Amino acid sequence: MAPTALTIAGSDSGGGAGIQADLKAFSAMGVYGASVITAITAQNTCDVTAVHPVPDAIVAAQIDAVLGDIRVDAIKIGMLGAPSLIETVARAIEGFEGAVVLDPVMISKSGVALLPDDAVDALKSVLVPRATLLTPNLPEAARLLDASEGTDPVAQGKALRGLGAGAALMKGGHAAGQSCTDWLVEAGRETPFTAPRLATRNTHGTGCSMSSAIAARLAKGEPLDAAVGRAHGWLHGAIATADQLDIGKGHGPVHHFHEMWG
Template structure:
C-alpha cells in the first residue's frame, strides 16, 4: 500500500504554505500527495496581493477525479475562502470513509484575512463535524467559538473540549501564538488532553507552519498511525523544520520552514 493524502487547499505562489507546503510535507514524511486547489493566491513572504477562488464546480470535479481513481487514506483540508466553497467541499467528500484533518485557515502569516465571517459559520456547521481532527491555532479557535484567545493551558484545553462539542472527533489546540520559552500543543480527545511540548525557536521563518503540521498529521494517519502517534511525530518533525528554517534564506519577510531538513545535506 502506498499511503496517500489528498490535500484540499489554496495555492501559495511563494511556495511556503498551502498546497505547496502540504505536498512537500507529505513527500518528506514518505507518503504520496494528491491535490485539489480551492484558490489561487498571489503571495510571497511579505503579503498576499491577490486571491482568486476556484469555482465550486471545478473544486468538486477535482475531488471526484482523485477519489474516483486513487485510493486516498486521509484528507487534509486547508484554505477554503468562502461559504460556497465550504459547502462544496463538504458535499464532495461526503462519501469518504477515511480520516479528515481540518486546518481552519483564516489569516495568513502576513496578517491578510483569508476567511470571511460567513465562511467561519459555514465551516463550523458543515466541516467541523466531519473532522477526525481539527487543528486551530489560538486566534482560529477563538474565532470559531466567538471567544477570546486562550491565554494558558487550561483555557486551551477548555476551548478544545468546546470545539469537540461542535462535532470534531478530536482537536489539536496549537500553541504557536502563545508566549514563554516553551510551545505547547494540546491534543483534546474523548479521553482527555495530552500535551506536546517543544522549546520555542526565535525565528521569523514560520510561514506555513499550520499547513505543514496538519499535513504531517494526515500523512501519519494515512500510514496507519494512531492519532496521538501521528501528532507526536508531526510535532517533532515540524520543530526540526522550524529549527532549520533560517538556513534557507527565502524571501524578505516571514520565510518558510525547511520541509526537507531531514533529507537535504
C-alpha cells in the same frame, strides 16, 4: 501500495504554505500526495497581494477525479474562502471513510484575512463535525467559538469537540513563554506536546505543514496521538533549520526536508 493523502487547499505562489507546503510535508513523511486547488493566491514571504477563488464546480470536479481513481487514505482540508465552497467540499467528500484533518485557515502569516465572516458559520456547521481532527491556532479557536482568546487551550479544545470534531489539536505557537505546547484534546484525554520556542521569523506555512504531516501519518495507519507526536517533532526540526534556506525578505518557509538535505 503507497500510502496516499489528498490536500484540499489554496495555492501559495511563494511555495511556503498552502498546497505547496502540504505536498512537501506529505513527501517528507513518505506519503504520495494528490491535490485539489481551491484558490490561487499571489503571495510571497512578505504579503498576499491577490486571491482568485477557483469556481466551486471545478473544486468538486477535482475531488471527484481524485477520489474516483486514487485510493486516498487521509484528507487534509485547508483554505476555503466562501460558504458555498465549504458546502461543496463537504458534499464531495461525503462518502469518504478515511481520516479528515481540518486546518481552519483564517489569516495569512502577513495578516491578510483568508476566511470571510460569513464562512465561519458554514465551516462550523458542515465541516467541523466531519473532521477527525481540527487543528486551530489560538486566534482561530477563539473565532470558531466566538470568544476572546482564552488562557485555557484544553477548555477551548473541549468546546471545539462540542461542535462535533472528533478531536482538537490546540496549537500553542501564538502563546507566550520560552516553550510552545500543543494540546491534543480527545474524548476523555488531553495530551501535551512541548518543545522549546525558537527564535526565528521563518515560520511561514507552519500550520499547513503541521496539519499535513499529521494527515500523512494517519494515512500510514498510525494512531492519532502517535501521528501528532511524530508531526510535532518533525515540525520543530523544520523550524529550527528554516534559517538555512534563506528564502525571501519576509517570513520565510520552514525546511520541510531537513531530515533529508540541508
